Amino acid sequence: MANRNWIATLTALALAACNSAGDAPTQSALATTGVTDAMLAAGVGDEWLSYGGGYDEQRFSPLTQISDQNVGELGLAWFADLDTARGQEATPLMHDGTLYVSTAWSMVKAYDAKTGALKWSYDPQVPRETLVRVCCDAVNRGVALYGDKVYVATLDGRLVALDMKTGKEAWSKMTVPDQESYAITGAPRIAKGKVLIGSAGSEYRARGYISAYDAQTGEMVWRFHTVPGNPRDGFENDAMARAAKTWEGKWWEFGGGGTVWDSITYDPGTNLVYFGTGNAEPWNPKTNDRGLGDALYTSSIVAVNADTGEYAWHFQETPEDRWDFDSNSQITIANLDVDGAQRRVVMHAPKNGFYYVLDAKTGKFLSGEPFAPVNWADGLDPVTGRPNIRPEARYEQTGEMFLGTPGLYGAHTWHPMSFSPNTGLMYIPANNTAQPYLADENFEGSDIGGQMGIDGASVSLPADKKARADAMAATTGHLLAWDPVTQTEKWRVEYPGPSNGGTMSTAGNLVFQGTAGGEFRAYSADAGKQLWSFPAQTGIIAAPMTYAIDGEQYVAILAGWGGLWDIYPGLLSGKSGPMRNISRLLVFKLGANGKLPPAPPMNKMVLDPPPFTGTQKQVDQGKALFARYCSGCHGDAAISGALNPDLRHSGAIASADTIKAVVLDGALKHNGMVSFKSAVKAADAEAIRQYLIKRANEDKALEGT
Incomplete structure (x- = not known):
């Protein structure tokens, strides 16, 4: 530990940075004890210190005690029931023998990582009425560790620092502009003494941004907006002035969208922070006459300087996004062989169905191919990576319904993917879904609820057996092993439905994933052969992690069905089978033989409505x-x-x-x-x-x- 602290001290720099309001430069001190910058840069070992495992967000562990040769001996070491019956999306973190996890409603718990004994619990008391401005359940995707603190972002918009040993609040800052259009479901990230966080809200009246806060004091160091505001107020920087030229009408009246609700990745090699942005708001461009411009920087990957928040580059994956093709899926960094030479790249598999490989320093498009069925675009330009949008996909122009593939749920959404340097493959929880889009010609904005400009009533699933059967048959999911160098599929495992859990790969030639149907599974990373499974009694949407203590390797995952797929798509939400929420933290090791209590019976509800007397x-x-x-x-x-x-x-x-x-x-x-x-x-x-x-x-x- 002493060597790590010495290295961190030597590499500490004075970090001068200005926020978007032009405040005086501030400094962020680097941690020299507890979880340090050097430890975060080292990535996954015996400990799992950040949401994606390390700065590169590869979710790959070098641990090999659990392997394809013995994973069949994996058993339940311990479990902990949670007190929130909502979707569970967090990845646990482990440091110094303690497992830290956030649950729904932004609660945080600390457990002894060997025994499961609860050390402390924190409840930020999020008002339940916050749900009215949250599209996709009261979820939270995880905490961040830095120094002697645990950081959690709450559903109602606070960033909270907790003492790592006691769970007591060190500081709390409200990060969102208002309590009507913004919420936070994502996990914070750490970069050079700063805590990075964005917000959700691109279906409401939010203007997207990412912010950096001093990890010790909670003071904001910088903020970068992702869409321009009202030109009458002036633009914060040249990046906003340039972006404004890609919008028409009075886009700012609906906020503009572009929220940074999940993906944030810091690369020490380039000193850049990469983040994904959400859809333009409203979806229907006619609603606010925003025209057919690109609507920058929505549905893009944006890179900014980690010290100052200054714009470096952007790559827009879905120009003029009217389909809710957020680019908020996890952003992964790796060194790949590109045209015979090693290159530092950014890899992304967003909702729009294309897999992108970009140069990490410049954002230059290197390659891109569809990893799922796509009908909104006829491929990508081989030089620029820009999609060729099909005319019929511009539903507000045609006035007709467009059955888009993928739909708003996406070919791959927030569920984390993992990359194995050993196999060279990316393991993607992929979806086959479609979505009918129809413009609402009579839409008027309101001060509550989503502001998409979409006619959802006319395209809702009818009470027709054949229509329902056809929709069910077309809605599936799979685990996809993708080669990012050749941009080809290597293998896949089919699932009955979408919204299966995130993945983790290991040097033991394993890929772990939970399923929407209620199993936690292990596959061989090279061939996709199922080697082990555990009945979790509930759907799993979160991603697993692994750690080692005293020479024993453990695998942990949060189980608990929920999220967008359970809430919005109606009949299709049960495609993987009838599910219920049993929220638990499950921890496994070789040779363990723990048992879950019997699952409560699922009672079939019988329709017994009053007679219809209306018109x-x-x-x-x-x-x-x-x-x-x-x-x-x-x-x-x-x-x-x-x-x-x-x-x-x-x-x-x-x-x-x-x-x-x-x-x-x-x-x-x-x-x-x-x-x-x-x-x-x-x-x-x-x-x-x-x-x-x-x-x-x-x-x-x-x-x-």
């Missing part, structure tokens, strides 16, 4: 209102997943007064169901009720055929 006009009105304001939590066509109430089964729909109390008065705001009275009136609430009754009766009749 077709009410149903049409209620369908449109439900699609805009309710489907994001209660599912397409009023069919929900496992987490949120399925309103077809709710007793509340039998009473007009009860529905009004919930929708207008906010009677259930303590559960996240706030009042929508600013956008929905009494007659609207009744129309929604009649739509729900009609839908429940339709599906009851369908079940009987």
